[in-house]
Amino acid sequence: MVAVFSLFICFYSNASFSQDHEPNHGTGAQNEAKHGEEGDFDVTGFILDHVRDHHSWHLWGHTSIPLPVIIKTDKGFETFSSAKLSNEHHEPVIYNGNYPYKLVEGKIRIMNADGTVDEEASKKVFDISITKNVVSLFLTVILLILIFTSVANAYKKRGVKSAPKGFQSFIEPIILFVRDEVAKPYLGHQYARYMPFLLTIFFFIWINNLLGLVPFFPGGANLSGNIAFTLALALFTFVIVNVNGKKDYWKHIFWMPGLPTLMKIFLMPIELLGVFIKPISLTIRLFANITAGHILVMSLISLIFIFKSVAASAMAVPFTVFISVIELLVGFLQAFIFAMLSALYIGMAIEEHHDHHEDIPVI
Amino acid sequence: MLLEINPLVLPDPGLLIWSTLAFLILLFVLGKFAWKPIMKAIGEREKGINEAIASAEKIKAEMAQLQSDNEKLLVQAREERAQILNEAKAIKDKIIAEAKEQAKTEAAKIMAETQQAIENQKMAAVVDLKNQVGNLVIEVSEKVLRRELLNKAQQETYIKELANDIKLN
Amino acid sequence: MVVGSVAAIGAGLAAIGAGIGIGQIGKGAVEGIARQPEAANDIRTNMIVAAALVEAVSLFAVVVALLGNSAGA
DSSP states (O other), rough: OHHHHHHHHHHHHHHHHHHHTTTTTTTTTHHHHHHHOOOOOHHHHHHHHHSSSOOOEETTEEEEOOOOOEEEETEEEEEEEGGGGGGGTTOOOOSSSSEEEEEETTTEEEBBSSSBBBHHHHHHHHEEEOOHHHHHHHHHHHHHHHHHHHHHHHHHHHTTOOOOTTTTHHHHHHHHIIIIIIIIHGGGHHHHHHHHHHHHOOOOOOHHHHHHOOOOSSSOOOOOSHHHHHHHHHHHHHHHHHHOOOHHHHHHHHSSSTSSSHHHHHHHHHHHHHHHHHHHHHHHHHHHHHHHHHHHHHHHHHHHHHHHHHHHHHHHHHHHHHHHHHHHHHHHHHHHHHHHHEEEHHHHOOHHHHHHHSOOOOO | SOOOOOGEEEGOOHHHHHHHHHHHHHHHHHIIIIHHHHHHHHHHHHHHHHHHHHHHHHHHHHHHHHHHHHHHHHHHHHHOOOOHHHHHHHHHHHHHHHHHHHHHHHHOOOOOOOOHHHHHHHHHHHHHHHHHHHHHHHHHHHHHHHTTSSHHHHHHHHHHHHHHHHHOO | HHHHHHHHHHHHHHHHHHHHHHHHHHHHHHHHHHOGGHHHHHHHHHHHHHHHHHHHHHHHHHHHHHHHHHOOO
């Protein structure tokens, strides 16, 4: 994943490189290609556009679903359809609400009269629009509720004694896996209390990872590869860890037992920092892994357009399939790791008494 | 701003709020309507399975107990049989020995009686023979004497002689 | 332009670090499993955790590289 990211950054820096030099070398080869019939294919832009959040859900060609925009400025809340932010050619246009709004790089900005972005006023825009990712979020919530209430009903209907059947038999081993591999080893006898959280977070991440791999409508949103989403989930772990933290947990942070006083003072800020680094590492791990997967798949597909040849697809498509299969595994693995590390952190916080501090991984 | 942060790693507050809200709803709804009944059902089933296994173990132990009891009984019965057989054999031997002993003594007795009888007979026969011989002697003597004892003197000496002989016998 | 390139180099270095780290973990895990096949499940779980932790560090580096990336553009 790291390697993928590096690859992507190389793309990205090349793009910025060429952009920087465009004013100087106005008649560069790339610029000429841009004026050609098909135009040069902007790989970085294409990939970034996919990875980013959107105010409308692109279906195919020039068809997309407009989504409601909800923004708060100093003049209060304002709601309008995102269709008003683009014209029939899907180019961003200015919409005159309380302010003149325009989509600049996917963000809603307030424009000046001369067509430039009013940076000062734009900072006041608080955007809580129902974006593509939010719609995807709601879809997965509904999907999960439907799946798991039906499974729960199956238990009620079929009784406890009978063997699981159908979808129930697919879900049950995973629930048992979460219980036996994630909750029990790290939480001990208190595992039952945290099972709902661990199960919810595991299935929520997993289904979002899977939907992210689906290239068309119900999927296609890069939700679990969005840092806001992963941050929200990590914040839940953070809150649960610190709310349930026992005396020992705080003691180990502020006054590590069994060490000289000087060392205790020295360790306190480090341990305190660790409290915040844990959720940040959860955030970044999930975000980076899933985003890297998306970037990799998009980059491989982009090869066809970079080489401008159908023949390139002979190589690009099998590679994409291969990476997609790996991403299926990564999707499961990251959900598992997120749930497991959450359980680990909670387990460390709720541990009642331990004589010796084990070498606890901080991040 | 010195470093403009890449939009990729800048959390969007809108999505952050929606995600938190969505996760809270999900946690609440699933916790109430899905995880609770599912975990309960799984727990109950596991309990049931454990109980079933435990009772099966118990039954197995009981069966084993029963079997070992049977085995014990069998061993006991075998021992008893062997004992009875031994006893019977001992009794038989004893009876045979007794019978043999009895037969022996009986035989000895019979033999002794027989001997006695033979002895008696023999004695009787000897007496009889003596008598007969005496008679014969007397007869012969009479005959001889009838002829010889014509003279009285001779007769007297001879009788004396004979009488001496008989007494010595 | 300069910042962008430096970021790429930084990300590349992070990838080297993660590669070595995860390689070591994989090596250790495979050796452990070869020595004690009955402990394979425990080793696998711990391997995944350790790999995730190593990966996190390098992902930090990559994200830091990304942070500075757009400044040059």
